[in-house]
Amino acid sequence: MPAAQHPAYPVGLRLTDRKTIVIGGGQVAQRRLPALIAAGADITLISPSATPSVEAMADAGEITWVRRRYEEGDLADSWYVLVATADRAANDLASAEAERGRIWCVRSDDADAATAWTPATGRTEGVTVAVLSSEAADRDPRRTAAVRDALVEALRDGTVTADRTRTPGVALVGGGPGDPDLITVRGRRLLAEADVVIADRLGPRDLLDELPPHVEVIDAAKIPYGRQMVQEAINQALIDHAKQGKAVVRLKGGDPYVFGRGMEEAQALAAEGIPVTVVPGISSSISVPGAAGIPVTHRGVAHEFTVVSGHVAPDDERSLVDWSAMARLTGTLVILMGVDKIGKIAEALITHGKPADTPVALIQEGTTATQRRVDATLATVGETVVSEGVKPPAVIVVGAVVHENPSRNQR
Template sequence: MAEHPAYPVGLRLTGRRVIVLGAGQVAQRRLPALIAAGADILLISPEATPSVEAMADAGELHWERRKYEHGDLADAWYALIATSDTAANEAASAEAETRRVWCVRSDDATAATAWTPATGRSEGVTVAILTTDRPDPRRTAAIRDAVVEGLRDGTLVAPHQRQKTPGVALVGGGPGDPDLITVRGRRLLAEADVVIADRLGPRDLLAELPPHVEVIDAAKIPYGRFMAQEAINNALIEHAKAGKSVVRLKGGDPFVFGRGMEEAQALAEAGIPCTVVPGISSSISVPGAAGIPVTHRGVAHEFTVVSGHVAPDDERSLVDWTALAKARGTLVVLMGVDKIGKIAETLIAGGRAPGTPVALVQEGTTATQRRVDATLATVAEIVTAEEVRPPAVIVIGDVVTVGPGNQR
């Protein structure tokens, strides 16, 4: 075996009989991939882990509750031998050899006719790693992880040889820390021809883009001194129609006060394919980064996220502030720093206690994050005194005091 490396091959097991002997931890790890491959799985084992039993109960495989018997491998294309009975494993391995069934053994890889590679998947690509002479699970897993992570986060870029399909991806970039963008969002960013970026998106990721990528600052482009929503829509459509792969990089989540649906509607009207990639909303991630849970057992059973970009007494406001004042849960206010005085006044007038804790987390998840605490009665004064500036997430409610070091 040391002289001849294993020959790598991909098995197409859809509808083909696969025998699995044993239903312990090894089988529990291997079965999902066999199920995903569409194999006709016969599991033979007197007992099984709860997870494996659940697979059988769901009809994903057929389970015979017994020990291995000679002849079980008849008509099999592939076998996974993973029992704790060495004699049974050896007998099943011998039967596999006789019947010319490719066989993996968990107890003795050197006696097997096949090895299971360390595998990972990323957007239509399966990475399978084998060592050349004999299995080395830790090394193959480490190499697998490095390759898959590189494909997912865009640091390992393999250009598509087929022509790209022009279109737009609305990507939620998360609250600001570049590590908090989703895997899919980062990959699409790495494959983009044009990126139209918000001021609040993870700007550090733009430095990683290849030189040929056109980056359009949504606040500073030829469309005007600031980029109005209509201009953004037009830019998305224009570049997509030019055959480009376009990413609209937005802060947080595209559909949480991000006007993502307006852009999706404009693209649909123009006949442009659109993919939406959800992002981590600052409404939950920023409080979390500051040690504030938006819910906590015995303190808050609900939380409400509200836009504070218009004051409660503004006729354009769609928020029922009176109802929010009567609610007992957590209130998270986005885009409300300059209106927090009026918001606090309205909540108190509606019934919220003046001593209700308030936390303002400025530039959350970034290197310049800071937290300022107050109460509804004092928040207007403290925001001015502490010179709190946008972007900041405001958390109102008793959850502000339950984090580490804040317990009452």
């Protein structure tokens, strides 16, 4: 078959419940099968062997696996075929059968011998972006993938916009631990669509600079021992702006439901009949230790980790934490909001049996340019916080994993 002289004609195939044949169970099939499964295709894989991931798809009933090599007639009544074996002769035979049967055929080994090409594809919020090279001689997969990635990212972060229905009501968006790159793509997109953003101090502040001038930003910072916007006022602000028909984003640090009062806000909005979208965020309880080189779990060292709030001291009647139980755990203890109470917390853990020499790490301003790590033990951490001037926000890690990090300077 001569090389194509014209650009490919782009089209979207609707393969739901239509017979689709994949020949070859290697890495190419492993990459292509998930999209075919998502399209609802009736897939038969013909291959004497398969990668473990492809075999798992067959075991789950997502595809039918015929465990042999391709044979003439295998493509009968099919709509689409992917030829992806290392056997050129077998690929030629399958391609020829597809040509005779007028079946669209993609070949992984020879695009010029195929009747269809697979574009570099990306998806975001109901939109599929598919990129093909316009010239047959310029089919560089790295270039098409780069164009695809740029378009998808632009749609996600709002650089490229299109008229569409905005998410109604209020979005409770977890902004992650502080680094603006660690917000989810959905969170960034909702920020780009917002009319009003009610932001916490611990949210990724750099993202606010990217907002258009018309966006109203309300400071809901809860600065310890300083000015604060009481929760009832935050709830009312969310309700008032949403009832005005505005797209409202409540931007929080970490995850909305991990010590973020997200449920209180969701309940207040639901009571007013306002739709709520919750966008999970990367919790600082895991990400900040990781950024400092500390794994919260590690084989042979810690098989569990526990996250507790330290904003209430162990001897405070309001405390809901069973510190005696925390002392008995052999895994990792992660304490949030506990900088000013860590002395009393350490004291309680030691009193209940935790060894005084248990390693402790305090990571201040984790994942940001000002991140720093201070190490201590349960016996010394109270004094260390004072002598080193550790200030919130800081994540405190207690346990043997503190000494497992490969680099103290990791960020």
